[in-house]
Amino acid sequence: MKNNSCFSIKNLSFSYGEKRIFQNLSLEIPYGKVTTIMGANGCGKSTLFQLLTKNEVPSSGVISLQNHNLSGIDLKSFSKKVATVHQTNTAPNDMTVKKLVSYGRVPYTRLGLPINPELDERMINRAMKITGILRLKGRTIQQLSGGQRQRAWIAMALAQGTKIILLDESTTYLDIRYQIQILRMIKALNQKAGITVVMVLHDINQALSYSDEIIALSSHGEPVVQGQPQEIISEEVIKKIYGIDLAVKRVNDKPFVITV
């Protein structure tokens, strides 16, 4: 196992009932980088997230987090190492932003009581500042726009104070302005705070320009390619991932897929 590995997946198999999602999947997700998992609908991206976040258990094979078997890490320790923003989120309508973000400190409680309230308060405020929702802290979730709501969920994950963050389609359904805002924020988190980001993105070009590493899965849940966007993306690769012919153009040596 490499030292710079964040998640290491070895011979992973997983099925939902009769439906086989992964068979003998092996992958390395690097530490300290922004990695995006790409793939067509139903290729298992979200399932992979559920497996990485201990919400599902592999049928066989091993997932390791920094050389520790995931199944041997209890939920509480895991929640101090990895924070996740899932694709869909619900919260009571009358919950305030501050209250929601403060849930990110739940891992740092004992018997329901905070271990270090000052640190909690600092982390909560920092998370709201980074995501630009500090002035919204008194508002309820219901009063927020889609973009603000998404940033509130990301703030909750940041308040967990982890070095690794997983984001499952955190920009879907948002206006382009909010999409870019969130992606830039993610990039900055990685560059300034050294946070490892693993995400699923729907938009191919956003995935290519905001990621250090791309992991592409075929529609059968097998890895097609992995590496830096400018090195691995080609028309054949796109065809292999999505099953459609799309032109790939290069601007300043950066690949762009013409998605029309």
Add this chain to the structure above:
Amino acid sequence: MATVVNLRFPRIIISVMAGASLAVAGALFQAVLKNPLADPGILGISGGAGFFAVIATALLPQFFFAAPLFSFIGGLIAFGMVYGLAWKGSLSPLRIILIGVAVNALFSGLSQAVNSMSGSTQSGVASIVEGNITMKTWDDVRVLALFCIVGLVLALLCIRWCDLMGLEDRTVRGLGINVNLVRLLVSITAVLLVSGTTAIVGPISFLGLLVPHIGRIFVGSEHKFLIPFSTLLGAFIFLAADTLGRTVAYPYEINASIIMSVVGGIAFVILLKRSDHISEK
């Protein structure tokens, strides 16, 4: 004077504790099942608890004091059935209500069958099945107080968990909480509250549904406010229902459970119409 102390007082205290217990149980079920329409009566928990109390009273009348324990077992079995049958990878709100209705029908049917078979000699059975609380004694008060106080203390300890359950299961798990264990513990607390009450006053529907709903309008959905508020309002509403039933057709009495069914049934339809997302899922 002795009449007032020995007939009225137990009845009043029992109404207050029963109302508080059922309302809090409703709030707990609604939180952990993520279902605003969850109610111990509709879910069949009261039905299961009632049937086991009836069995205990009919078959082992010498162990009448153990009826609440039987009732607790019955409540757990009913909860296990509803949960087990409604679980399909996740809990659909509509599915859980439908299964609950079926489980409730099964157990209340069984209770009535035992009531019919045991004849009029078993007044204890009849009073549970019909929800009659006219002849309650200080012994009943003591038994219910035990369940009510233990249950309410446990419910206060569940407050933080209930708030967290307002988020999705996987989000809560991501915060280091064992969601399934939390759901189980909170549910057992709710079943405890329901079963003590049901063994003494019979199955009551809709109280556990209505009170937390009214509570959310007044104090919001945070459980540190909602649970104390439900305790008070539940106690008040059940006492009011019992008083109304006692006076509305004097000298005849209408059981509080019947008043709750009539008022609650109407309110349930209104709530069902108002909650859009139940029909979507």
